[in-house]
Amino acid sequence: MSSFDELIKSMISGDRRALGKIITLMENDSSSSAYIIPRIHNLTGNAHIVGITGPPGSGKSSIVDKLVSCYRKDGLKVGVIAIDPTSPFTGGAILGDRIRMKQHYTDRDVFIRSMATRGNLGGLSEATGNTIKALDAFGKDVIIIETVGAGQVEVDIVKVADTVIVVSVPSMGDSVQTLKAGIMEIGDIFAVNKADIEGVEKCILEIRMMLELSEKKEGWIQPIIKTYGNKDEGANKLYEAIKEHNKYLIESGHNEKKRIIRGKTELVNILQNLFIRNLYKTISEEEMEELAKKIANREKDPYMIIEELIPRLKKFV
Ligand SMILES: Nc1nc2c(ncn2[C@@H]2O[C@H](COP(=O)(O)OP(=O)(O)OP(=O)(O)O)[C@@H](O)[C@H]2O)c(=O)[nH]1
Ligand SMILES: [Mg+2]
Incomplete structure (x- = not known):
């Protein structure tokens, strides 16, 4: 039996250290994933995934x-x-998570994992999917994925999560406007957090107005829930809404x-990652630089270059 099989x-069989190791292996090396995933895929599909x-x-x-x-x-x-897209090297937010969730770190039935994006979106999605x-x-009933709403990542979350919660805070002002771009559509549940600070009703109203304008979800009205991250109040309502949404997904067939x-x-x-990795195996960084210079000084255009490269790329498409 190989060490991977062990x-x-x-x-x-429930060994948390083995779980941690497997996640690290898959995060660092795609060939490990190609060995591990086929051996666990049949055991998956049971957890409710909440973004x-x-x-x-x-x-x-x-x-x-x-x-x-x-x-x-x-x-x-x-x-x-x-998922921490902001501080790949300092681990600042990761440290924050550790403090915020410290009561659960000692609970054997809670497994918390932080992942830095390292500026690699495609890689992130593959690694997140495998995690x-x-x-x-491993037998988790629910898997919660936290991402900072910063561009593409938050929109991608919808592709891996069953239920998406969008958090906003009252004093965000213009940020509510920036939420509009794409994010209203992805939210199944809206949480207005820091409901202890002023402007909460205005924030709820703004979200409600934006929801009116955005595309409706068939058979589901997105609830807007006040939460207090620093108090227990509100969390229960959010929890109930998540359960309700899961029930709706199952009953409506949306789950499938x-x-x-x-x-x-x-x-x-x-496939994307496979292609990119192989691309860089086929073309060196220096050659890429040379080709880019040719595009920049109008010696060649990108399509012309790709046409020339195709015979070399053929072996992996
Ligand atoms: N007043 C108030 N403060 C809160 C509330 N919820 C969280 N905070 C505080 O807001 C700060 C940020 O909270 P986090 O839970 O780390 O926020 P986050 O969105 O996970 O932050 P990042 O992962 O760094 O993006 C902390 O200092 C919390 O104590 C709330 O309901 N009211
Ligand atoms: Mg956080």
Whole structure:
């Protein structure tokens, strides 16, 4: 039996250290994923995947901490993936998560994992997808993914999550406007956090107005819930709304549709990464630089170059 098989076996039997190792292996090296995923794929598809996104500092981790307590009260096993696009090297926000969720770090039925994006979106999606699979195969009932609402990542979350919570805070002013671009459509539930500070009703009104203008979800009215990340109040309502949304997904058959979208996303992500990796194996950084210079000084155009490169790229398409 290979050491990978041993590790997979240990993970399936509930060894948290093995789970951590497997996630690291898959994060660092795609060929590990190509070995591990086929051996765990059949054990996945049971967890409810919840995405939570919103501006930096809006209280996402504080809310996750409260939600984890709700799940644990019901005896459910929880996985948390905190994606940190802001500080790949300093680990600042990761440290913040550790402080925010510290009461759960010692709970054996809660597994918290932070991931830095390292500016690699495609890679992030592949790694996140594989981490979700590992947690799912490990037997987690729910997997919560926290991402800072910063561009593409928050829109991508919708492709991996069953239920998406969008967090906003009252004093955001213009930020509510920036939420508009794409984010209203992805939210299944809206949390107005820091509801203890002024302007909460105005914020709710603004969200409601924007929801009126955006595309409706068939058979689901997105609730707007006041939360207090620093107090227990509100978290229960949010928890109930998440359960309600899960019920709606199952009863309406949307769950199946989401699974198909997810399958497609997985395929595209893996293919994209495979292509990019092979591309860089085929063309050196120096050659890429030379080609880019030719485009810049109008010696050649990108399509012309690709035409020339195709014979070399053929072997992996
Ligand atoms: N007043 C008030 N402060 C809150 C509330 N919820 C969270 N905070 C505080 O807001 C700060 C940021 O909270 P986090 O939970 O770390 O926010 P986050 O969105 O996870 O932050 P990043 O992951 O860094 O984007 C912390 O100091 C919290 O204590 C709330 O409801 N009211
Ligand atoms: Mg956080």
